[in-house]
Amino acid sequence: MSGGVFDSDAITKKIAEKEALTTAPGFWDDNEKATKVMNDIKLLKGRIEPWKDLQRQVADMETLYELGIEENDQSVEKELGDLYEKAKAEYDHQSILNLLSDEVDKNDCFLSVHAGAGGTEACDWTFMLSRMYQRWAERHGYKMEVLSEEEAEGGLKSINMRISGDYVYGYTKGEAGVHRLVRISPFDSNARRHTSFASVYVFPVLDDSIEVKIDPKDLRVDTFRAGGKGGQHVNKTDSAVRFTHLPTGIVVQCESERSQLMNRATAMSILRSRLYEYYKEQKEKENMKFAAEKKAISFGSQIRSYVFQPYTMVKDLRTRYSVGNIQAVMDGDIDGFLDEYLSAKWKGLPMDSSDVDGEEEL
Numbered sequence: 001m002s003g004g005v006f007d008s009d010a011i012t013k014k015i016a017e018k019e020a021l022t023t024a025p026g027f028w029d030d031n032e033k034a035t036k037v038m039n040d041i042k043l044l045k046g047r048i049e050p051w052k053d054l055q056r057q058v059a060d061m062e063t064l065y066e067l068g069i070e071e072n073d074q075s076v077e078k079e080l081g082d083l084y085e086k087a088k089a090e091y092d093h094q095s096i097l098n099l100l101s102d103e104v105d106k107n108d109c110f111l112s113v114h115a116g117a118g119g120t121e122a123c124d125w126t127f128m129l130s131r132m133y134q135r136w137a138e139r140h141g142y143k144m145e146v147l148s149e150e151e152a153e154g155g156l157k158s159i160n161m162r163i164s165g166d167y168v169y170g171y172t173k174g175e176a177g178v179h180r181l182v183r184i185s186p187f188d189s190n191a192r193r194h195t196s197f198a199s200v201y202v203f204p205v206l207d208d209s210i211e212v213k214i215d216p217k218d219l220r221v222d223t224f225r226a227g228g229k230g231g232q233h234v235n236k237t238d239s240a241v242r243f244t245h246l247p248t249g250i251v252v253q254c255e256s257e258r259s260q261l262m263n264r265a266t267a268m269s270i271l272r273s274r275l276y277e278y279y280k281e282q283k284e285k286e287n288m289k290f291a292a293e294k295k296a297i298s299f300g301s302q303i304r305s306y307v308f309q310p311y312t313m314v315k316d317l318r319t320r321y322s323v324g325n326i327q328a329v330m331d332g333d334i335d336g337f338l339d340e341y342l343s344a345k346w347k348g349l350p351m352d353s354s355d356v357d358g359e360e361e362l
Contacts, residue, residue: 008048015044036207043106043166050094057087092339097167099342104204105170110147110270111202112160116178118196120154125181125196127155128330133175135332137163147256147266148240154187160254160270162205169204174341176202177303184309193309197302203273212272212279220244221264226255241267250274304337306330318351319344 018041021027028034061083068076100106113129115122137144142165149159163172178199185194206212226240240255241263252274254267304316306326314329314337315322321340323329344351 008051011044011048015041015048018044046166047097050090054087054091054094057083057090061087096339096342099346100167100170102170104206104210104276105173106167107169107207108162108164108205109169109172109202110160110162110205110273111172111175111200112158113156114158114199114201115152115156116197116199118181118194120152120187121181121185121194122196122198123152123155123157124187125155125179126157126159126198128181129179129198129200130156130159130161132330132332132334133161133163133172135330136334137165137332139332140165142168145256147254147270162266164205169202171338171342172202173204174338174345175200180302180305182305182307182309203270203277205269206272206276210276212275214245214268214271214275218246220246223260239263243267243271245271245275248275248278250278316340319349 018037021037022034022041027037061080064076064080064083068074068080111133113126113133115126118125134144142163145162145164147160147162150157178197181196181198182193184191188194220243222242222244223238224240224242225238239258239260240253241260242251242253244251250271252267252270254263254270256266257263303318304314306329307313307315308326312326313322313324314326316337319337319340321337323333323336325333341351
């Protein structure tokens with residue numbers, strides 16, 4: 001798989017500039033700022049060191065090949081094949097990583113799932129999707145935190161999560177859109193096939209280097225008691241916080257902490273991320289870029305279909321990438337879909353699924 005343009009000289013220059021900052025007097029006086037600089041250095045080195053290692057691997061393979069020819073030793077053929085497959089897998093991985101070049105691609109993300117058409121079945125589907133993303137995060141060693149959730153009969157009406165790790169937003173941004181489930185419903189006594197929908201939203205967690213102005217006069221703040229499991233877990237104070245941004249109508253909330261102050265800080269972070277995406281859309285006027293988030297959560301607007309019966313298949317309707325092992329996908333094995341989306345975006349391929357008939361395309 002081919003990647004984007006890789007400018008090693010530019011990255012090396014950035015590393016030198018960042019490292020020069022660490023030698024300045026008083027660098028560690030601002031611990032938060034210093035930590036960010038050190039993390040930036042780590043990320044930049046993580047972009048260039050693997051390519052240098054690949055170059056060394058290629059040189060080793062060339063040397064081994066030449067020795068095999070010189071000695072007429074055919075036994076090196078298998079070893080060369082193994083080395084090639086290993087190097088190719090690493091090249092493909094680094095090529096995908098090289099596509100994550102937007103200013104917020106390296107950041108954590110807020111990911112939320114909301115039930116759409118389908119009633120109880122859709123709430124179960126929302127729970128299944130949230131579990132899929134949690135399993136994906138676990139596979140990669142990312143940290144996942146549930147910020148709020150609204151339970152409903154059969155599962156979840158909505159759930160908001162934060163996933164933390166290197167380039168999490170860059171990897172997951174293509175998941176935004178409507179996800180469609182087709183299966184024999186466990187809630188149907190007549191064992192009929194049902195179609196359900198859930199919508200996924202993904203926003204970057206912003207750091208202080210990206211400014212998003214929020215006028216306090218534009219905010220309506222509501223506090224309420226967070227939900228609990230009963231007994232000693234019941235929250236007896238109004239610690240949960242909901243912000244409504246009046247000019248845009250964007251609503252966010254957080255109830256994961258017992259402290260209202262901490263919930264307010266998290267909710268404000270989510271709101272900044274939502275507004276960043278909103279204003280970016282307005283500024284660039286790229287209507288199709290966010291069309292998936294605007295569509296009705298129902299037929300004709302899905303970006304991916306998950307079919308359990310009468311056969312098993314998961315198919316992305318934008319890239320046409322498909323997988324038959326649906327259980328592996330539901331257990332978090334979604335990297336193929338993420339990589340194909342990023343690759344298609346870089347190549348400029350059309351990815352509008354609005355005119356796709358779900359049944360025919362499956």
